[in-house]
Amino acid sequence: MNPAHYVFLAVILFVIGAIGVLVRRNAILIFMFVELMLNACNLAFVAFARMHGNLDGQVVAFFVMVVAAAEVVVGLAILMAIYRARRSASVDDASLLKY
């Protein structure tokens, strides 16, 4: 199978994730779309690693997974704090820091 197809799939997944981040208001969903984008990137890394025949992309994919896990922990903690303070998980409600 042509590795280029995986790259196209990664692009499609990334775009879906980006659109999801932009249009959804629920913070948890936004998180999930972010994860989708990260995984699209992972897929692209792995595909490129395969195409070029070296392991660099695969190593980076592992890195991304670890960082994503850490990020989710911190992010969900913040989310919990916001939810407790505001009784809402909508990111539009947390818009105090503006002009």
Next chain:
Amino acid sequence: MTTLAASGVLRASWLLLAFPVFGAAVLLLGGRRTDKWGHLLACVMSLASFVYGVIAFFTLLGYAAPDRSRDQHMFTWIPVAGFQANLGVLLDPLSISFVLLITGVGSLIHIYSIGYMAHDTDRRRFFAYLNLFISAMLLLVLSDNYLGLYAGWEGVGLASYLLIGFWQFKPTAATAAKKAFIVNRIGDAGLSLAIMLMFAEFGTFNFTGVFSSVGHSGSGVTAALGLLLLLAACGKSAQVPLQSWLLDAMEGPTPVSALIHAATMVTAGVYLIVRSNVIFDLSDTARLAVTVVGAVTLLFGAIIGCAKDDIKKALAGSTMSQIGYMMLGAGLGPAGYVFAIAHLLAHGFFKAGLFLGAGSVMHGMDDEVNMRRYGGLRKFLPITFVTFSLGYLAIIGVPPFSGFFTKDSIIDAAWSKGGTDGWVLAACTIAGAGITAFYMTRLMLMTWFGTKRWEQEGVLGGAGAHPASPEPHIPHPHESALTMTVPMILLAVGSVAAGWFLIVDSRFASFLSPVVGSPPDSHGIFTVPGIIALVLVVGGVGVAWAMYGRVPVPAVAPRGSVLTAAARSDLYGDAFNESVLMRPGQWLTRLSVFFDSRGVDGLVNTLAATIGGTSARLRKVQTGFVRSYALSMLIGAVLLVAGLLVVRL
């Protein structure tokens, strides 16, 4: 002239300054505690300076004529590399003459003020300022360099300001004090520029240093120095064009007018020019300017004096005129220096006596100054009348009174100058003598002779002139106390004898000659121009008698001719200053304010408003919504990637 170090009793010449400084310090710092005896301390300090002055005078007389210039270094004022400002006391024939005049007349006026200011609650402050004035004036004439002279020059300006505005609750007095100070600043600027020019050109401002090197400098420098010094002299001596302050300065108490604005301070300009005789000898331009200023002022002041009904202002016009004579004399060079100073000394006596007489009249008339409300006072103030008359005979130049000798010496010196300018100057001085006789006779007749106008209906006086007399009422003229009459008698003796003593046998000329050079040989007592002047004097007296003696003087001033109206308003000196200097100055300030608020501020404000407005609009981009930030990040990332691709491809 060589200057030698002081020795013997002259080493203590700093005492001259120390006495009045001590008096002023005690009275000013001691405050109300010194009220009881403050005036006595001030008199004693002034007299102490006078006594030391007399001792110093006779010590100087004991030396040979060329050795009479004695310098005593006091201390180094500003020691900086290349700039050594020393303060020293220079006693020479010129300065000792002034010392005797200042401390002698000054002490008499101190004593007079004890009586004159007896009812004033602030008498102590008055005496403190008088002592301050004496010390500053002595510093002016005793300093051995121009910087010390400048310090004294400013000191007398300050004392003059404080004393003109002594009754500062009167708005006119407060304004007059400010006017005197401000007009004097213009002259002071001339003096400071002259000192700077001296330092730039010669590297020193000691008299000896400047006078020894001025001969090597160009004619431009000497002319500039001379003209700057003349500007300074015009300010201090109330000469045209800086004359306007002197008439208003009569708002001060009368002893102040006598001491500062007649006998001593206003003659400082003449002193400055005579002291700088080496500079003026080298510059014909500067000397010509001095004579022109003198001639113009002597006529200017005399014409003003003819129309004033205020006795002090008439005398002030006369002071201007007499100082004009001195300036003219000083402008004639070595031929006139001696006579300028001789006239200055004689004038110090008779004008101080006249002012004190006027003060005595005002004292008896409840501070009324309008001569149209006087009349027939000779029976009520006999001593004042006699002393005043002697001063009058002295000022109009009747032989053998002092004004005759000194004024005629100046007239003769101008006459002998020759050439067109000599003729014009001599004509001015002779005409001035005639006008002087007219206005002084007018003053005499209006004050001492005629009907008692103060008793007439509707001529009540004295209202508001002084806190003691707030209501209009009929005054009860009376002779003044002994403290006031004795100084007047002594000054009258001076008015009678000073001219004869100084001029006959060229006593004063040979005394001053080491400092200012000798005038040409005297033409005798009665000279051709002197006799012409004497004829004009008789004419002036006659005209005045016809106008004010033969016919009764109206108690309210008639309208008068155009010339009278002009002279009453000081020949439009104030109007000129207002229209030519003050109003353009105001326009300039308004223009500057407009330029500042609209131009400079406008530019800055517009810039700030533009930036502020733009930011206020741009600020709206910060919505606080995560999605919009995310979108902008996405767009940024896409653009970045696209850019990289474009560059790469």
